[in-house]
Structures are given as structure tokens and as C-alpha cells.
Amino acid sequence: MVKPEFWTDEKTGMLEPVEKCLLLGMLNYADDEGLIKANPLYLKSVIFPYDSKIKTDKIKNTLRKLSELGLIFLYTKNNQSFAWIIKFRVHQRIDKPQKPQNPCPSIQNNKYHEAIFKRDSFICYLCGEYTDIQEKPDGPNSKFPSVDHILPKSKEGSDYPTNLKTACISCNKNKGSKIVPELFQDRSENTPDETIKETIKEKNKKHKLKEDFSLSDDLKKYAVDRDINPAKIDELLLAFKDYHIGRGNLMVDWGRAWQQWVRNAPQFSAWAMKDGGNSDAYRELRNRLKKSGSVV
Numbered sequence: 154m155v156k157p158e159f160w161t162d163e164k165t166g167m168l169e170p171v172e173k174c175l176l177l178g179m180l181n182y183a184d185d186e187g188l189i190k191a192n193p194l195y196l197k198s199v200i201f202p203y204d205s206k207i208k209t210d211k212i213k214n215t216l217r218k219l220s221e222l223g224l225i226f227l228y229t230k231n232n233q234s235f236a237w238i239i240k241f242r243v244h245q246r247i248d249k250p251q252k253p254q255n256p257c258p259s260i261q262n263n264k265y266h267e268a269i270f271k272r273d274s275f276i277c278y279l280c281g282e283y284t285d286i287q288e289k290p291d292g293p294n295s296k297f298p299s300v301d302h303i304l305p306k307s308k309e310g311s312d313y314p315t316n317l318k319t320a321c322i323s324c325n326k327n328k329g330s331k332i333v334p335e336l337f338q339d340r341s342e343n344t345p346d347e348t349i350k351e352t353i354k355e356k357n358k359k360h361k362l363k364e365d366f367s368l369s370d371d372l373k374k375y376a377v378d379r380d381i382n383p384a385k386i387d388e389l390l391l392a393f394k395d396y397h398i399g400r401g402n403l404m405v406d407w408g409r410a411w412q413q414w415v416r417n418a419p420q421f422s423a424w425a426m427k428d429g430g431n432s433d434a435y436r437e438l439r440n441r442l443k444k445s446g447s448v449v
């Protein structure tokens with residue numbers, strides 16, 4: 154399905170009707186990576202089969218124009234011509250991406266890198282800032298643009314466009330071969346590495362709170378920043394554990410559950426607040442905890 158932005162986009166909107174038609178046809182026939190054979194004869198036969206006035210020369214010239222406008226990236230593989238419709242995912246809505254049918258450009262090709270940068274508007278997907286082609290690639294915290302594999306090469310990640318993202322060279326180096334799970338559903342290939350899939354599944358699985366659950370410095374700070382009395386954090390944690398372990402509750406992220414517990418403290422655990430140590434709520438809860446044997 155072509156999005157309405159196709160018609161209003163500055164570049165595509167300025168095309169001649171025939172050129173627009175060619176690009177639309179290419180969008181239609183491209184695989185889910187936005188790759189398509191770019192042989193003019195082939196394109197003519199599938200997009201303009203009955204238009205005797207449209208010659209293959211016109212198609213050849215239009216391909217060149219689309220390439221100069223940065224709308225498509227032309228490349229050859231095994232002596233065949235192909236095009237990558239650079240903003241394919243911007244114009245096209247893909248529900249369940251299928252495996253690509255065409256070979257992708259070579260990752261050694263610098264022009265391919267430039268096309269990736271253009272697709273991503275030169276924005277680093279790791280820090281969200283603009284990369285800068287003027288910076289030195291080897292400088293400290295350099296913003297020089299580089300291409301990063303979402304699924305790393307070392308884990309058999311491919312060179313297809315949906316597996317590639319623009320990143321500052323320094324962000325890229327810091328990331329190493331770590332994986333950003335949120336980006337996975339956008340890729341068209343089936344994940345070749347089952348273990349990564351498993352890791353993500355495992356990460357999102359609900360589990361019981363463990364007896365030895367302890368608070369990281371960040372989680373402690375989260376509580377103190379929200380006016381929990383530092384001297385009462387251990388007791389608050391005990392109440393949190395008693396409640397959840399007692400009920401056998403299942404959660405994906407117990408750190409977040411703790412944060413919610415802290416946010417609810419003014420209402421349910423006033424005794425743990427900086428000013429609540431002598432409140433009736435505190436005394437009552439302490440008595441209850443004492444009775445249940447959780448507090449000595």
C-alpha cells in the first residue's frame with residue numbers, strides 16, 4: 154500500500170506523470186526490501202505493457218533522473234542491473250515482510266553507504282543526533298557517519314537495507330555487536346540466528362520475583378529521589394517482596410514493578426516516606442509486618 158505522502162513529498166511530487174508512474178510501478182513490483190530489477194526492458198514490459206509511446210530509452214533516462222534525485226540507488230550484481238528504492242519503507246506500508254527476492258548492493262560500495270545515510274536523513278539511530286561528514290572519523294566522539302548492522306555481521310546479519318542503519322562512528326564503536334531488540338520486527342529476513350530470537354523472547358518472559366532480588370544503585374536512587382526515607386528502603390523492599398512473592402505474581406521487569414511500588418508509596422506506604430515515619434499508616438503497617446514475621 155502506498156502512503157499518501159508519496160504525492161506530497163517534495164521530490165516525488167515534482168516528477169512528470171510518466172516518471173511518477175514508473176516509480177509507483179517499481180514500488181509495486183519491488184520486494185520487501187525495496188529492491189527491483191532495473192533492466193529498462195523488464196520495467197517496460199511489466200509497468201507499461203500496452204503503452205507503445207513509452208520507449209525503453211524514456212525508462213532508461215527516468216531511472217537516471219530518479220537516481221540523481223536520490224530516490225533510487227542503481228547497482229549491478231552478477232552483470233544484472235538493480236535498483237533500491239531508497240525511501241521504500243517511507244512510501245510503502247509492509248505488514249508482514251517477506252524474504253527479499255533480489256540480491257542487495259555490495260557493502261563495499263561507498264555509494265551504498267551514502268544511500269543509507271540519505272534514507273536515514275544522516276541521523277544516528279543510536280544517539281538521535283545528526284552525523285557530520287566533515288568530522289574526522291578517528292577523532293574522539295566523532296560524529297562521522299558510518300553504517301551499522303542491526304543484526305551484526307558476526308551473527309550472520311545481512312547487508313540488506315533493513316538490516317543497516319546510520320550511526321556516528323563513535324556510537325557504532327561503543328555499541329560493538331550488541332543488539333537493539335526493538336529494531337528486529339522491521340527487518341525483512343527471517344532472523345538467521347535462533348539464539349538471538351530466544352534471547353529476546355527470554356528477556357520478555359514473565360517470571361516470579363526471586364528471594365534474592367536486590368536493588369541496584371539506580372533503583373535505590375529512584376526511591377530516594379521520590380522522597381523515600383533512605384533508612385526505610387530495606388523495609389520497603391521487604392514489603393514489596395512479601396507482597397509479590399506471597400502472591401506468586403509474574404512480571405517481565407521487576408525493576409519497573411519496584412519503581413511503581415515507590416510511586417505508590419505516598420498512598421500505600423506512607424511510613425516509608427521521609428516525613429511519614431511517625432504516621433498512623435506506618436505504625437499500622439509495621440504492626441502487620443511484625444505479625445507476619447517479616448520485620449523483627
Ligand SMILES: [Zn+2]
Pocket residue numbers: 277278279280281282320321324325
Ligand atoms: Zn550517534
